[in-house]
Amino acid sequence: MRQAEMLAEAAAQPQAGLAAMTAADLDAVLEIEQRSYGQPWSRRSFLDSLHAGYHAQCLWLADTLLGYFVALRGLEEVHLLNLAVAPDWRRQGWARVLLEALVLRAQRTDARWLWLEVRAGNRPARTLYRRFGFAEVGLRKGYYPVGRGRHEDAVLMTLALPREPS
Numbered sequence: 001m002r003q004a005e006m007l008a009e010a011a012a013q014p015q016a017g018l019a020a021m022t023a024a025d026l027d028a029v030l031e032i033e034q035r036s037y038g039q040p041w042s043r044r045s046f047l048d049s050l051h052a053g054y055h056a057q058c059l060w061l062a063d064t065l066l067g068y069f070v071a072l073r074g075l076e077e078v079h080l081l082n083l084a085v086a087p088d089w090r091r092q093g094w095a096r097v098l099l100e101a102l103v104l105r106a107q108r109t110d111a112r113w114l115w116l117e118v119r120a121g122n123r124p125a126r127t128l129y130r131r132f133g134f135a136e137v138g139l140r141k142g143y144y145p146v147g148r149g150r151h152e153d154a155v156l157m158t159l160a161l162p163r164e165p166s
């Protein structure tokens with residue numbers, strides 16, 4: 001293929017982009033949420049997070065929602081509350097893209113740490129976070145209800161955020 005044709009083809013490809021989550025996104029968000037978790041967040045939980053001003057971003061490829069995250073700013077830390085990628089789009093690096101966006105935003109607000117809890121049995125997520133640089137620093141016994149009165153432990157993970165060069 002000639003270079004001009006290759007450039008034209010590349011320019012015609014839709015680019016993935018991040019945008020603040022809004023109530024209008026919630027049908028698409030809930031579709032992923034319900035396919036991602038045994039105990040998914042409800043529409044009400046997302047709406048409450050948006051109304052409370054939590055940091056929530058959606059990652060889009062044209063009209064397709066690839067994934068999203070919701071995070072809460074604390075004193076010196078940002079707490080990642082939810083992160084999911086659409087099942088058909090996994091293992092393509094999109095969760096890393098979402099985490100990088102979260103890190104950048106957290107650094108801009110002078111946060112020192114990212115924190116999260118993850119189900120002890122959630123191997124994909126624990127591997128993702130470890131590979132990204134998070135350390136496993138604690139265990140919350142029986143933190144997640146998993147139905148029929150049973151509970152699963154949460155692993156507490158943290159990532160120190162280097163200061164952005166000024």
Ligand SMILES: CC(C)(COP(=O)(O)OP(=O)(O)OC[C@H]1O[C@@H](n2cnc3c(N)ncnc32)[C@H](O)[C@@H]1OP(=O)(O)O)[C@@H](O)C(=O)NCCC(=O)NCCS
Pocket residue numbers: 036037082083084085086089090091092093094095096097117118119122123124125127128129131
């Ligand atoms: C966990 C999750 C967000 C990962 O999304 P993803 O877009 O597939 O992740 P990435 O493609 O960015 O993967 C980055 C790295 O994480 C690790 N990883 C991701 N999924 C993995 C899996 N199923 N098994 C093992 N390692 C995995 C790998 O090291 C991967 O790098 P590699 O593909 O080069 O080996 C996704 O599986 C998901 O939405 N799960 C359901 C919701 C959930 O559990 N969220 C986390 C709650 S704390």
